[in-house]
Amino acid sequence: MPKLSLKTQIQRINDYLKQANIPVRVRLNGKVLGLRATLPLKSGIGKKQQDLRLGIPVTVDGLREIETQAHQLGKEISTSTFSWSHWERDRATKLDEIPASQLVQNFKVQYLKANRIKESTWRYGWQKTLERLPQDKPLTEADVLAVILATEPHTDTRKRTCQRLQVLCEYAGIKIDLSKHSGNYGHQSLNPRDIPSDDLIVEWRNKIPNAQWQWVYGMMATFGLRPHECFFCEFVDVHTVRVLDETKTGYHVTRAIPPDWAEQWNLIEVKCPKVSGHRPSDYGDRNKRQFQRYKIPFPAYNLRHAYAIRGSITEGLPVSTMASMMGHSAAVHQKQYHHWLTDATNQEVYARMILAKRTNPPKTPL
The missing domain is CATH 3.30.160 (Double Stranded RNA Binding Domain)
Structure with missing residues (x-):
């Protein structure tokens, strides 16, 4: 039914x-x-x-x-x-008379009950956002906007802040649309010029002095892992890695592209750093600090983007295959890498419909 x-x-x-x-x-x-x-x-x-x-x-x-x-x-x-x-x-209901701290506490009780999330999820997610509001006075639209505008535009932090405060405002009866402030973090913010070439990836991998963080870097580059997934995965064989179900992003199996990196860097010999955290972003933050420490000229996540483009465009693997190996849907993959996929399709059609029909190839200039 x-x-x-x-x-x-x-x-x-x-x-x-x-x-x-x-x-x-x-x-x-x-x-x-x-x-x-x-x-x-x-x-x-x-x-x-x-x-x-x-x-x-x-x-x-x-x-x-x-x-x-x-x-x-x-x-x-x-x-x-x-x-x-x-x-x-x-x-x-006289929300203009109670302090935001009490409003948030009332909201927390109802939200945890309705959504059945863990206390730790609230503490390391929602609480860190809502505690930035002025606590000793009633919640206002101006306070909400001030918290949002204090975050960096077009980032995951800005996006999540808008989402959480939108739910709180709806609970409080404050009519405001925060979506227009969330920015274009995600699919639209990926700039082709920011993706490192394979040569640049190898160059900076070899500059990392710490063997453990060099291994993490290699895992992201070779298997397209998210930063936190490097700490929750296991090898099936030298070319195949299984991301465990206990991660927030869920179970999936990914494979080395190119396989040479997995072999040359001996990634199957696990050298994972001893890092602890309560949520994926804890591992991501630690990874980010290491990239900054070693002055790597691109963010960690761009290794994953490079993997996606290498598999989908350079090697020509189907979108569904790459999406499955990267642990997201085909729709997300298509949207995220639309620029490259569209250009590759256009090039293929052009080669088949235009270049292949030419009987007299152009002469090489003297």
């Missing part, structure tokens, strides 16, 4: 409420659920249709909870026992 869309599920709840003569409707407010009903004005004089922003997450449990809340609100309306204090006490 096909999965019902969120819109359909909400409509079904509302249809049931209507049939049951319950004067309440479920509303989707951003990415959280709330209720709409005709309620007394807070002044105590008159009534009008109003929204109750309950901040209930859009999950299976959240849909059940919002339906229960709708029944409760309908009961209070029909018995004239509705009280704003009852509906505001848990959410402290």
